[in-house]
Amino acid sequence: MVLQSSLKNCLQLSCILRTPKAGFRSTTNGSLIIQSTSNDVYQNLAMEDWIHDHMNLENRQVLFLWRNAPAVVIGRHQNPWQECNLRLLRQKNIKLARRRSGGGTVYHDLGNINLTFFTCRKRYERMENLKLVVKALKALRPQLDVHVTDRYDILLGRHYKISGTAAKLGRTNAYHHCTLLCNADKFVLSSALKSPYKGLKSNATPSVPASVKNLFEEDPSLTCEMLLDAIAEEYATQHQTDHHITLINPADETALPGINNKTKELQTWEWVYGKTPKFSVSNCFSMVYKDSVLDVKVDMDVKHGRIEVCNIDLPEQWLPPALSSELVRSLTGSKFCPNETTALATTLLRVCPQDEELQNRWNVLCENMVMLM
Amino acid sequence: MAASLWLSCSGKGVARFLVRGRLTLGAGVSFPTREGWRRLHETRELWGTHSIKVHMPALSPTMEEGNIVKWLKKEGETVNAGDALCEIETDKAVITMESSDDGVLAKILVGDGSKNVRLGSLICLLVEEGQDWRQVEIPADGGDIPSLAPPAPMLTSTSAGPSVSALSKLEHEPGKLQVRLSPAARNILETYGLDASNITPSGPRGIFTKEDALKLLEEKHKGKPSELKPVVSPAVPQVTAVPSALQAAAVTSPYPRPAVPPVSTPGQPAALGTFTEIPASNIRRVIAKRLTESKTTIPHAYAAADCNIDAVLRLRKELANDDIKISVNDFIIKATAVTLKQIPNVNVTWDGEVCRQLQSID
Numbered sequence: 001m002v003l004q005s006s007l008k009n010c011l012q013l014s015c016i017l018r019t020p021k022a023g024f025r026s027t028t029n030g031s032l033i034i035q036s037t038s039n040d041v042y043q044n045l046a047m048e049d050w051i052h053d054h055m056n057l058e059n060r061q062v063l064f065l066w067r068n069a070p071a072v073v074i075g076r077h078q079n080p081w082q083e084c085n086l087r088l089l090r091q092k093n094i095k096l097a098r099r100r101s102g103g104g105t106v107y108h109d110l111g112n113i114n115l116t117f118f119t120c121r122k123r124y125e126r127m128e129n130l131k132l133v134v135k136a137l138k139a140l141r142p143q144l145d146v147h148v149t150d151r152y153d154i155l156l157g158r159h160y161k162i163s164g165t166a167a168k169l170g171r172t173n174a175y176h177h178c179t180l181l182c183n184a185d186k187f188v189l190s191s192a193l194k195s196p197y198k199g200l201k202s203n204a205t206p207s208v209p210a211s212v213k214n215l216f217e218e219d220p221s222l223t224c225e226m227l228l229d230a231i232a233e234e235y236a237t238q239h240q241t242d243h244h245i246t247l248i249n250p251a252d253e254t255a256l257p258g259i260n261n262k263t264k265e266l267q268t269w270e271w272v273y274g275k276t277p278k279f280s281v282s283n284c285f286s287m288v289y290k291d292s293v294l295d296v297k298v299d300m301d302v303k304h305g306r307i308e309v310c311n312i313d314l315p316e317q318w319l320p321p322a323l324s325s326e327l328v329r330s331l332t333g334s335k336f337c338p339n340e341t342t343a344l345a346t347t348l349l350r351v352c353p354q355d356e357e358l359q360n361r362w363n364v365l366c367e368n369m370v371m372l373m
Numbered sequence: 374m375a376a377s378l379w380l381s382c383s384g385k386g387v388a389r390f391l392v393r394g395r396l397t398l399g400a401g402v403s404f405p406t407r408e409g410w411r412r413l414h415e416t417r418e419l420w421g422t423h424s425i426k427v428h429m430p431a432l433s434p435t436m437e438e439g440n441i442v443k444w445l446k447k448e449g450e451t452v453n454a455g456d457a458l459c460e461i462e463t464d465k466a467v468i469t470m471e472s473s474d475d476g477v478l479a480k481i482l483v484g485d486g487s488k489n490v491r492l493g494s495l496i497c498l499l500v501e502e503g504q505d506w507r508q509v510e511i512p513a514d515g516g517d518i519p520s521l522a523p524p525a526p527m528l529t530s531t532s533a534g535p536s537v538s539a540l541s542k543l544e545h546e547p548g549k550l551q552v553r554l555s556p557a558a559r560n561i562l563e564t565y566g567l568d569a570s571n572i573t574p575s576g577p578r579g580i581f582t583k584e585d586a587l588k589l590l591e592e593k594h595k596g597k598p599s600e601l602k603p604v605v606s607p608a609v610p611q612v613t614a615v616p617s618a619l620q621a622a623a624v625t626s627p628y629p630r631p632a633v634p635p636v637s638t639p640g641q642p643a644a645l646g647t648f649t650e651i652p653a654s655n656i657r658r659v660i661a662k663r664l665t666e667s668k669t670t671i672p673h674a675y676a677a678a679d680c681n682i683d684a685v686l687r688l689r690k691e692l693a694n695d696d697i698k699i700s701v702n703d704f705i706i707k708a709t710a711v712t713l714k715q716i717p718n719v720n721v722t723w724d725g726e727v728c729r730q731l732q733s734i735d
Contacts, residue, residue, distance in 0.1 A: 077442050077462045077486075102442075103465035152465065167466035169432070171457055176466075203488035205440065205462065277486035 031061040031239035033232050034246045041071040041097045041108060046262035047250040048116055049100065052173050054256075055118070062118040063235045064177075065228050065245070068108040070185075071095040072192055075103040075166060079204035079276045081197045081336075086373070088192055098272050101177065103166030104207030107192050111183035111214065113224050115231060117176045124174035126152050126165060133163070133180065136234035140226065141219055153210070154180070160213035182224045183216040197372065202279030269335065273305040283372055289364050294318065296365070298372065302336045312369075319361055323352055327365075338370040345369075422508045424498040425474050429483075429490050432461065432468045434659070439463035441487045441496065446478045449506060452499060459496070474499055479506035557583035565590050710734075 036044050044066040051062060072084045072094060080086060080096060083105040089096055108114065117129040130148040137146050145157050154163035165178040189212065215222050228245075236243035253260050265271055281300045286293050297313035310331045314324055330344050345366035349359060429439065442460040446452055458472045476499035483496045490496065500506045554562065558581050561567070567589050576582035685704050692699055713720040713734060720731050 075462075075465075076460075076467050077440055100467060101465075102462040102467040165465060169466060169468040171455070171469055171471060203440075203486065205488075277488075 030241035031063070031235070032241070032246065033063045033235060033244065034065070034248045035228070036064070036066040037247050037249045038251065039067055039069040039110065040250075040263075041068040041073065041095050042263050042266045043250040043259075044068060044114070045073075045097060045099055045266050046259050047248070047256070048175060048177070049262050049266075050250075050256050050259045051116075051118055052168065052170055052175055054258075055173070057118055057120040057173050061123070061239060062116075063232065064116040064118065065232065066114045066116070067110055067112065067224065068114070069095070070107075070109040070188065071097055072105060072107055073097045073099050074105045075205055075207075076100055076275070077102060077205045077277060078105060078207070079200065079202050079279055080273060081276075081279075081373075082195055082200050082202065082204060083207055084193050085191065085196055087196070087338075087371075092188070092192075094188075094192060096272055097266060098275060099166065101166040101168040101175070102205065104164065104205070105193060106164055106179050107184065107189040108179070109184050109188070111181070111185065111216070111224065113180045113182060113228055115178055115180065119174055119176075121169055121172055121174045124167070124169060124176065126167060126176045129176050130154060130163070130165065130178065132234055132238060133178070133231055136230040137215075137227070139234065140230040141222070144215070144218065151208075152178075154178075156213050156215065156218060159211060161210040162213060162215060164210075180227060181212055181214045182222060182227055183214050186212060186214065197281075199281055199283040200279055201282065202277055204277045204279065269305070269337070273335070273337070276302070276305055278303040278308075281372060285368060287364055287368055289361065296368065298369070300331075300336070305336055307331050307334055307336050314365070319358070319365065323348075323358075323362070331369075336373055338373045341366065341370050341373060422479070422500045422504045422506065422510065424479060424500055424509045425476055426495055426512075427458070427472070427474075427497045427499060429461075429492050429494050429496050430470060431492050432463055432466075432470070436463050436492060438489045438491045441483050441485060441490055442467055443485050444481055444497075445469075448478055448481060450478050451502065452476055452478050472499070476501050477504070477506045479509035480511055482511070554581045554586075555583055558586040561586035561590060 036047060038044060047066070048064065051064065055062065070092070072080075072089060074080050074083050074096070076099065078098070080098075084096070086096070088094070106112075115129075115133065119125070127148065130152060134146050134148055134154060137144050146154055146162070147158075148154055152165035153161050156162045162181045163178050165176065167176040168174065193207075193209075215227070232245050233243050235241075248255070250256065250259060250263070268274075279302050281298065281302065283298045285296055285298075287296050288294075294315050296315075297311075299309075299311040299313075300307050301309040310328050312324060312328055326348060327345070330348060331341065334340050334344055345362070349362055352358065352362070432439070440462040442462045444459045445457045446459070452458060452472045452475065454471075454473055454475050456472050457469045458478075459470050461468050461470050478497060479500045480498045481496075482498065483490050483494070495512060498509050498511065500509050555576065561583065567586065574581035575585050682701070682704075685701065689699060689701070689704075717730060720734055721728050
């Protein structure tokens with residue numbers, strides 16, 4: 001049932017979705033269950049934004065079901081350097097996204113399902129939503145020991161977190177979304193969410209780490225599809241609406257005007273990294289160069305993802321002062337980003353004397369600098 | 374102190390003294406009602422643009438602080454009531470805060486990315502449209518102190534003005550408000566919680582005399598809102614926090630200062646129909662709600678008996694020696710639980726239609 005797709009369904013939805021807020025006539029006044037056909041985290045987040053901005057939810061509520069290809073999603077007010085291993089993410093091609101709701105960092109992959117409960121601002125009620133999920137789980141597998149905590153987590157067996165929650169309240173609409181671990185890759189999850197960056201000081205929202213478990217580990221017969229279906233069924237019952245899941249393509253600009261702009265915005269560097277609250281990096285590290293170990297101290301202030309202030313303390317005369325001050329000067333104002341720094345370093349290298357020793361030293365220093373990002 | 378200072382020249386000086394006296398001496402209030410404070414504040418128009426203060430709102434019952442994620446309006450931008458002003462993060466939710474007033478955003482006091490902004494603290498200032506927003510007066514407690522800024526405690530309490538003024542029984546009187554009081558007059562005003570601004574002072578040079586105060590006393594009865602009675606240091610944060618109308622920070626003491634005398638003024642018969650509202654903190658509100666709930670939803674039957682709890686006390690002492698702290702209340706709860714088990718007929722609720730005998734009770 002979940003995987004059914006018919007053109008008719010999509011068209012029907014576009015009629016519903018396109019009805020302007022002001023002149024909303026209910027073709028259906030009932031609540032709606034929709035599921036994304038995309039696994040792109042940016043498209044799905046854009047879909048959430050679209051529904052939040054465009055739908056009239058005074059008389060109806062919407063449940064949005066979605067899954068993403070491997071991605072790390074950070075909260076609105078978080079610092080990605082503090083929250084995850086950006087190097088690993090780049091290596092493994094795991095996407096990084098910043099959502100618009102608050103809260104902490106989560107890892108998504110196809111073994112994790114996401115649920116978004118859309119209501120008008122007045123009917124925003126997280127506990128009710130989570131209780132619905134627990135009820136659905138228990139209806140599916142009565143022996144599951146799952147319950148909701150007052151931090152809006154869902155725990156399995158009292159100790160293991162299987163779901164985390166975040167929310168956004170706009171002027172008229174609100175949404176509450178949560179994850180649910182069915183069969184995610186815990187190994188990648190824990191390594192992706194372990195930040196190797198030291199010396200960061202910021203007032204970004206910190207995540208609260210938790211031990212996690214997959215529902216699959218508790219009951220290997222469970223699949224994501226079953227969970228989605230059970231939750232949709234419970235939602236349909238509680239909202240007295242059709243247990244019918246409408247599929248939606250979040251790239252469909254015709255049905256969802258403006259959605260591609262939203263998707264693009266979510267992918268920009270300015271949004272993902274630039275929205276990091278200002279922070280400082282203070283790092284002492286040892287550089288190994290030709291049998292000697294050198295201590296280097298780096299201090300940087302980063303605002304809007306760009307280096308505002310930069311200070312590098314090198315052993316005296318290890319690099320010509322002109323060169324090291326040139327490095328500092330160039331770094332100031334540039335993005336706190338490894339690619340950017342590498343490019344910068346390469347450019348500077350070209351203008352400096354063709355001294356092999358010097359170039360080696362320069363490379364070592366720049367490699368180490370890049371490691372901080 | 375009183376004598377020497379009230380003779381000082383400018384109205385501002387007097388006002389400032391009054392404020393400080395109010396809060397540091399822990400004495401009674403000179404201007405007991407918030408309406409009084411508001412008037413005091415509004416005279417500030419002489420020195421800078423009057424500002425509408427915007428405070429960190431409580432966006433959920435348990436919220437104590439939040440982060441300002443992003444300002445959605447810039448300084449100098451027009452704001453209409455209902456417009457989104459800024460985004461606040463609290464408790465894993467990002468919430469769009471709407472403006473409740475029309476005006477122009479004059480000054481952002483707590484910028485993007487500010488963390489742990491406590492409930493009730495000042496986050497920005499609006500001015501009315503048409504006013505010069507650049508001249509807006511920034512309260513001293515906001516950290517910026519232009520030369521004209523009035524003393525901090527003054528404004529934090531004044532900030533309560535707009536919200537509570539609706540509750541105040543005094544009519545709003547524009548204009549003159551720095552009243553110079555004779556010490557005797559002050560004493561009377563403070564003791565009986567009266568507002569001096571309603572009577573034209575009859576003393577020389579416009580001094581409010583003891584006679585004026587006595588006249589006022591006879592004429593009116595005013596309640597003395599207990600919140601305005603400061604008790605040394607907690608006063609300032611309390612005043613900021615508590616009168617934040619509907620939303621208040623979780624105050625450290627669950628009840629605002631039991632030392633505060635009751636509301637009705639001693640010696641004055643209450644005029645018919647008058648009452649004084651005591652602003653309630655959030656915790657107080659929840660307590661009141663729960664108590665009312667339990668009283669109205671649970672049929673009560675009362676029985677009294679004397680119990681000798683020496684044995685309990687002895688046991689408590691023994692446990693305390695082992696560093697186990699159990700209160701007498703805990704024992705009572707345990708006794709209740711045991712009783713409910715023994716007498717299941719008492720473990721019953723009424724749901725409106727039928728009696729439900731419960732198997733267990735929390």
